Amino acid sequence: MEPIRPGELKATDAVIFFDNICDNNGCKLTRSEKRSRLKDLMKEVYDTPEVNMCLLSEGKTYPLIVCRQNPGRAQFYYFNNIDAPQEEVLQTFAQKTGITCKLENYPEKQAGELIANDAKQLLDEVCENGVKLTGTAKLEKLHNWFKTLYNTPQNNRCLTPKGEVPIIVKRKGVNNKTMLCLNTSEYQTQVMAAFARHIGAIYLKEKENAEPLLNKQPGEMTARECARIFHNVPNCKSDYSKKYASPKLVEWFEQIYNRPDLNEVAVPSGKKVPLLVRRQSVAQQCICLNTSDEVVKPFVIRRFAALIRADVCLDNLTIRQDNPQSLYKTMLGLKKVECQTKNQKEQAYYHAYAQKVYEKISLLNKEITLTDYLKKHQKANG
Numbered sequence: 001m002e003p004i005r006p007g008e009l010k011a012t013d014a015v016i017f018f019d020n021i022c023d024n025n026g027c028k029l030t031r032s033e034k035r036s037r038l039k040d041l042m043k044e045v046y047d048t049p050e051v052n053m054c055l056l057s058e059g060k061t062y063p064l065i066v067c068r069q070n071p072g073r074a075q076f077y078y079f080n081n082i083d084a085p086q087e088e089v090l091q092t093f094a095q096k097t098g099i100t101c102k103l104e105n106y107p108e109k110q111a112g113e114l115i116a117n118d119a120k121q122l123l124d125e126v127c128e129n130g131v132k133l134t135g136t137a138k139l140e141k142l143h144n145w146f147k148t149l150y151n152t153p154q155n156n157r158c159l160t161p162k163g164e165v166p167i168i169v170k171r172k173g174v175n176n177k178t179m180l181c182l183n184t185s186e187y188q189t190q191v192m193a194a195f196a197r198h199i200g201a202i203y204l205k206e207k208e209n210a211e212p213l214l215n216k217q218p219g220e221m222t223a224r225e226c227a228r229i230f231h232n233v234p235n236c237k238s239d240y241s242k243k244y245a246s247p248k249l250v251e252w253f254e255q256i257y258n259r260p261d262l263n264e265v266a267v268p269s270g271k272k273v274p275l276l277v278r279r280q281s282v283a284q285q286c287i288c289l290n291t292s293d294e295v296v297k298p299f300v301i302r303r304f305a306a307l308i309r310a311d312v313c314l315d316n317l318t319i320r321q322d323n324p325q326s327l328y329k330t331m332l333g334l335k336k337v338e339c340q341t342k343n344q345k346e347q348a349y350y351h352a353y354a355q356k357v358y359e360k361i362s363l364l365n366k367e368i369t370l371t372d373y374l375k376k377h378q379k380a381n382g
Helices: 011-017 031-046 086-097 116-122 135-150 188-199 245-257 297-308 324-340 344-361 370-380
Strands: 065-068 076-079 158-160 163-165 168-172 178-182 276-280 285-289
Touching: 011 031, 031 065, 031 076, 031 086, 076 086, 116 135, 116 188, 135 168, 135 178, 135 188, 135 245, 158 188, 178 188, 245 276, 245 285, 245 297, 285 297, 297 324, 297 344, 324 344
Parallel strands: none
Antiparallel strands: 065 076, 158 163, 168 178, 276 285
C-alpha cells in the first residue's frame, strides 16, 4: 500500500467542502459526527470499485478515493486530488453519495462583524419609495441591501488607512451556515459610514460606544405583547398603512422612543420615568413598554394609550402576583389618583385597573369589591 502523498485530503481536511451530511434519520450532522460520517462514506465508496471511479472532463478516469498507509501507522482513506482536479473529484464524490459540495470555504465570523439585525440600530432613515422604514420592514430592506452590495463587487468597496476593503463579506457561523456581514471587525466607523452612504441612510455613530443595554426585565412588554391590551390602534403614518396591531405598535414604539419630549410619564410620586426603554432580548435589541414596576405600570399604559389614541383592554392585562406589597401600593395609588382627577374617562380607567389589582390580593378577604374593602378598613382605622 502506498504511503501518504502530501496534499491528499482526508476526511478532517475535506469536511469543510461538504454540507448536508446526515445520519440514518435524516438529521444534519455537525463537527465530529459530520467528520466521522464523511470518513464512513469515503470507505464505502472505496470498497465499491464500480462506484469509486471519476470520469474527468478531459475524458480520463481516476479513482475517487485512495487508501494510504505510512510505515507503522494505521491506514487512512484520502481523496485522489493529486492525480485529478480537486474540484471534479469532490463534486463527483458529492453526487455519488447524495451530499452537497461547497467548494468556497468562507472564514468564520469574526468579533465585531455585524449582521443586518445588529446594524439596524446604528442606521436611520432607511427608506423605500421615500417612506422611512422601521421594525421588520427596515430589517428586510437591510438584508436586501446586503445581498445587492455583496453581488456587485464594483460597489462593494470602502477606503481605509490600509487600502480598500469590501463593505459586505460572507462568513461561516454555527453549523457552517453562511451569512452576510458588515466588514466591521477592524474599521467599523469607515465601513458603517460607507454602507450608510451607499444606501442613502444616516449612520448613528454616537450609538457605537453607548453603554451595554440591560436585559429585558420581567413584566416589560414588547410591541407583540402589547397588541393584546391596546385595541383600535391607528396607523403611525398616514401614508403607510398596516392591518394588524403589532406592526403598528412597532412603528409607534420607534417614533415615541426617539422623541424625548414624549417618552416620559409622570407618576403619583411626582417623579418622571421613561415610557419606553430599549432592552437586550435573547437574540436582539428591542423597545419595550416600561411596565416592570407594577406601581408605575398603570400610568405607563394610560400615557401610551393617550399618545397613540388607542383603547386599553384591561381584560387582557396580566397583573403579576410575585410582590403583594407592590400590588397594595398600586391599588391605593390608583384610588388616590381616581379621587383627584375630574376626567370621567380617566376615573373609569383608574377604578377598573384598581379593581383588577384588588382581585389579585383579595383571596384572603371576604369583601366582593374594592369599595367594600376600603370602607371596612377605613372603619377599622377610625
